[in-house]
Amino acid sequence: MTTPQFSFDEINEKVAVINGGSGVLCGDFARALAGIGAKIALLDINKNAAQKAAGDVVKLSGAQVIGIACDVLSKESLEAARIQINSEFGPIDILVNGAGGNAKSATTEIEQISDMVDAPKSFYGLEIDGFNSVFNLNFIGTLLPTQILSQDMSHKKSGVIINISSMAAFHPLSKIPAYSAAKAAVSNITEWLAVHLAPMGIRVNAMASGFFLTQQLKFLAFDEAGNLTPRYKRVIGKTAIKRLGDHEEF
Numbered sequence: 001m002t003t004p005q006f007s008f009d010e011i012n013e014k015v016a017v018i019n020g021g022s023g024v025l026c027g028d029f030a031r032a033l034a035g036i037g038a039k040i041a042l043l044d045i046n047k048n049a050a051q052k053a054a055g056d057v058v059k060l061s062g063a064q065v066i067g068i069a070c071d072v073l074s075k076e077s078l079e080a081a082r083i084q085i086n087s088e089f090g091p092i093d094i095l096v097n098g099a100g101g102n103a104k105s106a107t108t109e110i111e112q113i114s115d116m117v118d119a120p121k122s123f124y125g126l127e128i129d130g131f132n133s134v135f136n137l138n139f140i141g142t143l144l145p146t147q148i149l150s151q152d153m154s155h156k157k158s159g160v161i162i163n164i165s166s167m168a169a170f171h172p173l174s175k176i177p178a179y180s181a182a183k184a185a186v187s188n189i190t191e192w193l194a195v196h197l198a199p200m201g202i203r204v205n206a207m208a209s210g211f212f213l214t215q216q217l218k219f220l221a222f223d224e225a226g227n228l229t230p231r232y233k234r235v236i237g238k239t240a241i242k243r244l245g246d247h248e249e250f
Helices: 024-035 047-061 075-088 116-121 128-149 151-156 177-196 215-221 230-237
Strands: 015-019 039-044 065-069 094-097 159-166 202-209
Touching: 015 024, 015 075, 015 128, 024 039, 024 047, 024 094, 039 047, 039 075, 047 065, 065 075, 075 128, 075 151, 094 128, 128 151, 128 159, 128 177, 151 159, 159 177, 177 202
Parallel strands: 015 039, 015 094, 039 065, 094 159, 159 202
Antiparallel strands: none
16 A cells, blocks of 8 residues: 655645734744745734734745734725735735634633622623624634635635634633634634535635633633632643643644
8 A cells, every 4th residue: 555645835835824923823823834835924913013923934934924914803904915915925825814812801700600799700790892802803803804815715716714713612611701602603604614615616624722821811821920720720630631732732
Protein backbone atom coordinates (compact mmCIF):
# COMPACT_ATOMS: atom_id res chain seq x y z
CA MET A 1 0.00 0.00 0.00
CA THR A 2 1.33 3.43 -0.95
CA THR A 3 1.53 5.95 1.87
CA PRO A 4 -0.40 9.13 0.97
CA GLN A 5 1.84 12.15 0.49
CA PHE A 6 0.53 15.39 1.95
CA SER A 7 1.66 18.81 0.79
CA PHE A 8 0.75 22.41 1.51
CA ASP A 9 1.97 23.56 -1.90
CA GLU A 10 -1.57 24.42 -2.93
CA ILE A 11 -1.61 27.15 -0.24
CA ASN A 12 1.39 28.90 -1.77
CA GLU A 13 0.38 32.35 -3.10
CA LYS A 14 -3.21 31.93 -1.90
CA VAL A 15 -4.78 35.02 -0.33
CA ALA A 16 -5.86 34.45 3.26
CA VAL A 17 -7.86 36.90 5.36
CA ILE A 18 -7.90 36.57 9.14
CA ASN A 19 -10.35 38.59 11.22
CA GLY A 20 -9.28 39.43 14.76
CA GLY A 21 -5.79 39.35 13.38
CA SER A 22 -4.02 40.86 16.38
CA GLY A 23 -5.28 38.16 18.75
CA VAL A 24 -3.05 35.45 20.16
CA LEU A 25 -4.70 32.51 18.39
CA CYS A 26 -5.16 34.37 15.11
CA GLY A 27 -1.51 35.37 15.23
CA ASP A 28 -0.64 31.67 15.31
CA PHE A 29 -2.89 31.05 12.29
CA ALA A 30 -1.15 33.88 10.44
CA ARG A 31 2.32 32.54 11.17
CA ALA A 32 1.32 29.03 10.10
CA LEU A 33 -0.17 30.21 6.81
CA ALA A 34 2.74 32.55 6.16
CA GLY A 35 5.11 29.65 6.66
CA ILE A 36 3.55 27.80 3.74
CA GLY A 37 3.52 30.73 1.36
CA ALA A 38 0.12 32.37 1.73
CA LYS A 39 -0.37 36.10 1.28
CA ILE A 40 -2.15 37.33 4.39
CA ALA A 41 -4.40 40.22 5.34
CA LEU A 42 -4.87 40.66 9.09
CA LEU A 43 -8.03 42.57 9.96
CA ASP A 44 -8.54 44.21 13.33
CA ILE A 45 -10.67 47.07 14.60
CA ASN A 46 -7.47 48.64 15.92
CA LYS A 47 -5.31 49.80 13.00
CA ASN A 48 -2.09 49.95 15.00
CA ALA A 49 -2.65 46.46 16.39
CA ALA A 50 -3.36 45.07 12.91
CA GLN A 51 -0.24 46.62 11.44
CA LYS A 52 1.96 45.56 14.35
CA ALA A 53 0.70 41.98 14.08
CA ALA A 54 1.37 42.02 10.34
CA GLY A 55 4.86 43.38 10.90
CA ASP A 56 5.62 40.67 13.44
CA VAL A 57 4.65 37.94 10.95
CA VAL A 58 6.72 39.55 8.21
CA LYS A 59 9.80 39.61 10.48
CA LEU A 60 9.44 35.93 11.27
CA SER A 61 8.56 34.63 7.82
CA GLY A 62 9.32 37.24 5.19
CA ALA A 63 5.84 36.58 3.82
CA GLN A 64 3.55 39.13 2.21
CA VAL A 65 1.36 40.35 5.07
CA ILE A 66 -0.70 43.51 5.49
CA GLY A 67 -2.64 44.83 8.48
CA ILE A 68 -5.96 46.56 7.83
CA ALA A 69 -8.26 48.41 10.21
CA CYS A 70 -11.68 46.83 9.89
CA ASP A 71 -14.86 46.64 11.95
CA VAL A 72 -16.38 43.18 11.43
CA LEU A 73 -19.78 44.58 12.40
CA SER A 74 -19.73 47.18 9.62
CA LYS A 75 -20.62 46.27 6.04
CA GLU A 76 -18.97 49.44 4.76
CA SER A 77 -15.74 48.73 6.64
CA LEU A 78 -15.62 45.15 5.35
CA GLU A 79 -16.26 46.24 1.78
CA ALA A 80 -13.43 48.76 2.03
CA ALA A 81 -11.13 46.05 3.37
CA ARG A 82 -12.07 43.74 0.50
CA ILE A 83 -11.24 46.44 -2.04
CA GLN A 84 -7.83 46.98 -0.45
CA ILE A 85 -7.08 43.25 -0.28
CA ASN A 86 -8.08 42.75 -3.92
CA SER A 87 -5.93 45.70 -4.95
CA GLU A 88 -2.81 44.53 -3.11
CA PHE A 89 -3.09 40.74 -3.32
CA GLY A 90 -5.96 39.74 -5.61
CA PRO A 91 -9.11 37.68 -4.96
CA ILE A 92 -9.59 36.12 -1.53
CA ASP A 93 -9.11 32.35 -1.29
CA ILE A 94 -9.24 31.66 2.46
CA LEU A 95 -11.22 33.35 5.24
CA VAL A 96 -10.63 32.73 8.93
CA ASN A 97 -13.30 34.33 11.10
CA GLY A 98 -11.36 34.74 14.32
CA ALA A 99 -12.86 37.93 15.76
CA GLY A 100 -14.68 37.27 19.01
CA GLY A 101 -14.33 36.88 22.75
CA ASN A 102 -16.16 37.51 26.00
CA ALA A 103 -16.49 40.53 28.29
CA LYS A 104 -17.33 41.17 31.93
CA SER A 105 -20.45 43.08 30.88
CA ALA A 106 -21.91 39.83 29.51
CA THR A 107 -20.78 37.64 32.40
CA THR A 108 -22.71 36.80 35.55
CA GLU A 109 -20.93 37.18 38.88
CA ILE A 110 -22.31 33.90 40.21
CA GLU A 111 -22.63 30.49 38.58
CA GLN A 112 -26.11 29.68 39.90
CA ILE A 113 -28.86 31.59 41.69
CA SER A 114 -30.67 30.10 44.66
CA ASP A 115 -32.14 33.29 46.16
CA MET A 116 -33.41 36.48 44.53
CA VAL A 117 -31.21 38.43 46.93
CA ASP A 118 -28.47 37.55 44.45
CA ALA A 119 -30.49 38.65 41.42
CA PRO A 120 -28.15 41.56 40.49
CA LYS A 121 -25.22 39.12 40.29
CA SER A 122 -27.16 36.59 38.20
CA PHE A 123 -28.83 36.26 34.81
CA TYR A 124 -31.42 38.76 36.03
CA GLY A 125 -28.77 41.41 36.47
CA LEU A 126 -27.29 41.20 32.97
CA GLU A 127 -27.55 44.38 30.95
CA ILE A 128 -28.85 43.74 27.44
CA ASP A 129 -26.25 46.07 25.92
CA GLY A 130 -23.43 43.94 27.31
CA PHE A 131 -25.13 40.75 26.14
CA ASN A 132 -25.68 42.20 22.66
CA SER A 133 -22.10 43.37 22.40
CA VAL A 134 -20.62 39.92 23.01
CA PHE A 135 -23.27 38.07 20.99
CA ASN A 136 -22.91 40.36 18.00
CA LEU A 137 -19.11 40.33 18.02
CA ASN A 138 -19.00 36.54 17.97
CA PHE A 139 -21.96 35.76 15.70
CA ILE A 140 -22.62 38.77 13.49
CA GLY A 141 -18.84 39.25 13.45
CA THR A 142 -18.69 35.85 11.72
CA LEU A 143 -21.79 36.14 9.55
CA LEU A 144 -21.17 39.58 8.04
CA PRO A 145 -17.49 39.08 7.11
CA THR A 146 -18.46 35.81 5.44
CA GLN A 147 -21.16 37.56 3.44
CA ILE A 148 -18.77 40.26 2.21
CA LEU A 149 -15.38 38.57 2.01
CA SER A 150 -16.40 35.22 0.49
CA GLN A 151 -17.82 36.80 -2.66
CA ASP A 152 -14.48 36.40 -4.45
CA MET A 153 -14.67 32.68 -3.71
CA SER A 154 -18.16 32.43 -5.20
CA HIS A 155 -17.02 34.15 -8.38
CA LYS A 156 -14.11 31.69 -8.68
CA LYS A 157 -16.16 28.74 -7.40
CA SER A 158 -13.43 27.74 -4.94
CA GLY A 159 -12.37 28.69 -1.44
CA VAL A 160 -12.25 27.82 2.22
CA ILE A 161 -13.97 29.44 5.20
CA ILE A 162 -12.97 28.55 8.76
CA ASN A 163 -15.10 29.78 11.64
CA ILE A 164 -14.03 29.73 15.27
CA SER A 165 -16.64 28.13 17.48
CA SER A 166 -16.10 26.76 20.98
CA MET A 167 -16.88 23.75 23.12
CA ALA A 168 -19.15 26.19 24.93
CA ALA A 169 -21.44 25.87 21.92
CA PHE A 170 -22.13 22.24 22.80
CA HIS A 171 -21.82 22.37 26.59
CA PRO A 172 -22.97 25.84 27.74
CA LEU A 173 -20.79 27.02 30.59
CA SER A 174 -21.71 28.90 33.72
CA LYS A 175 -21.35 32.70 33.80
CA ILE A 176 -21.03 33.29 30.03
CA PRO A 177 -24.50 33.00 28.46
CA ALA A 178 -23.91 35.48 25.62
CA TYR A 179 -20.66 33.85 24.53
CA SER A 180 -22.12 30.33 24.68
CA ALA A 181 -25.23 31.35 22.76
CA ALA A 182 -23.17 33.12 20.10
CA LYS A 183 -20.83 30.19 19.59
CA ALA A 184 -23.80 27.83 19.30
CA ALA A 185 -25.09 30.14 16.57
CA VAL A 186 -21.65 30.08 14.88
CA SER A 187 -21.70 26.27 14.83
CA ASN A 188 -25.21 26.28 13.39
CA ILE A 189 -24.52 28.84 10.65
CA THR A 190 -21.34 26.95 9.75
CA GLU A 191 -23.36 23.82 9.02
CA TRP A 192 -25.94 25.86 7.11
CA LEU A 193 -23.31 27.64 5.02
CA ALA A 194 -21.48 24.40 4.29
CA VAL A 195 -24.60 23.13 2.53
CA HIS A 196 -25.60 26.46 0.96
CA LEU A 197 -22.19 27.24 -0.53
CA ALA A 198 -21.19 23.71 -1.55
CA PRO A 199 -22.36 24.15 -5.17
CA MET A 200 -20.05 27.17 -5.39
CA GLY A 201 -17.02 25.05 -4.53
CA ILE A 202 -16.59 26.66 -1.10
CA ARG A 203 -15.84 24.49 1.93
CA VAL A 204 -17.03 25.82 5.29
CA ASN A 205 -15.86 24.34 8.59
CA ALA A 206 -15.55 25.40 12.23
CA MET A 207 -13.00 24.75 14.93
CA ALA A 208 -14.47 24.28 18.40
CA SER A 209 -11.75 25.01 20.93
CA GLY A 210 -11.57 24.17 24.59
CA PHE A 211 -9.87 26.34 27.20
CA PHE A 212 -6.89 28.39 26.09
CA LEU A 213 -5.27 31.03 28.24
CA THR A 214 -5.91 34.24 26.29
CA GLN A 215 -6.12 37.80 27.60
CA GLN A 216 -9.91 37.71 27.41
CA LEU A 217 -10.03 34.62 29.60
CA LYS A 218 -7.78 35.77 32.42
CA PHE A 219 -10.46 37.66 34.37
CA LEU A 220 -12.45 34.42 34.67
CA ALA A 221 -9.51 32.08 35.20
CA PHE A 222 -7.56 33.93 37.90
CA ASP A 223 -8.41 35.87 41.04
CA GLU A 224 -6.74 39.12 42.09
CA ALA A 225 -3.91 37.19 43.75
CA GLY A 226 -3.17 35.36 40.50
CA ASN A 227 -4.54 32.02 41.67
CA LEU A 228 -6.90 29.86 39.65
CA THR A 229 -10.53 30.51 40.53
CA PRO A 230 -12.63 27.61 41.89
CA ARG A 231 -14.45 27.56 38.56
CA TYR A 232 -11.27 26.98 36.62
CA LYS A 233 -9.99 24.42 39.07
CA ARG A 234 -13.09 22.44 38.18
CA VAL A 235 -12.47 23.04 34.49
CA ILE A 236 -8.93 21.69 34.72
CA GLY A 237 -10.17 18.78 36.82
CA LYS A 238 -12.37 17.73 33.90
CA THR A 239 -9.66 18.30 31.29
CA ALA A 240 -7.68 15.26 30.19
CA ILE A 241 -4.27 17.00 30.24
CA LYS A 242 -5.07 18.75 33.56
CA ARG A 243 -4.12 22.22 32.37
CA LEU A 244 -5.29 25.05 30.15
CA GLY A 245 -4.25 24.86 26.51
CA ASP A 246 -1.29 26.80 25.16
CA HIS A 247 -2.13 28.99 22.17
CA GLU A 248 0.49 27.27 20.00
CA GLU A 249 -1.44 24.01 20.40
CA PHE A 250 -4.62 25.35 18.78
